[in-house]
Amino acid sequence: MNAFAYFSPQVEQYIAMRNNVTPNEINVLLENNSECLPGNSRIIGRRCFVTAPNKREVWIEFKCIGLQNKKCKTVLKVEFVFDEQGLIRSKQGIAS
Numbered sequence: 001m002n003a004f005a006y007f008s009p010q011v012e013q014y015i016a017m018r019n020n021v022t023p024n025e026i027n028v029l030l031e032n033n034s035e036c037l038p039g040n041s042r043i044i045g046r047r048c049f050v051t052a053p054n055k056r057e058v059w060i061e062f063k064c065i066g067l068q069n070k071k072c073k074t075v076l077k078v079e080f081v082f083d084e085q086g087l088i089r090s091k092q093g094i095a096s
Contacts, residue, residue: 001027001030003027008083010022011026011088013091014026015091039063039072040062040063041060043060044061051079055080057078062076077093077095078092078094079091079093
């Protein structure tokens with residue numbers, strides 16, 4: 001994934017632990033991931049909830065394999081906030 005295609009030039013929040021990052025920093029974070037192999041995710045129920053003009057919430061199921069051969073499966077609600085160009089300005093898990 002190339003974060004420049006999806007994220008605003010200045011991202012206010014990326015997941016819970018990253019604030020004020022650039023798409024380049026997100027790319028580096030993903031490339032240097034030492035916790036698990038790239039996983040896959042799917043929207044549960046194929047529904048997206050509009051919670052404000054520039055906010056969307058979805059329930060996703062994320063699956064990955066940890067580098068110590070541990071399987072990971074997480075279900076969480078993710079909130080996306082978009083800028084005026086439709087790029088992601090904030091992405092965070094808000095419930096699990």
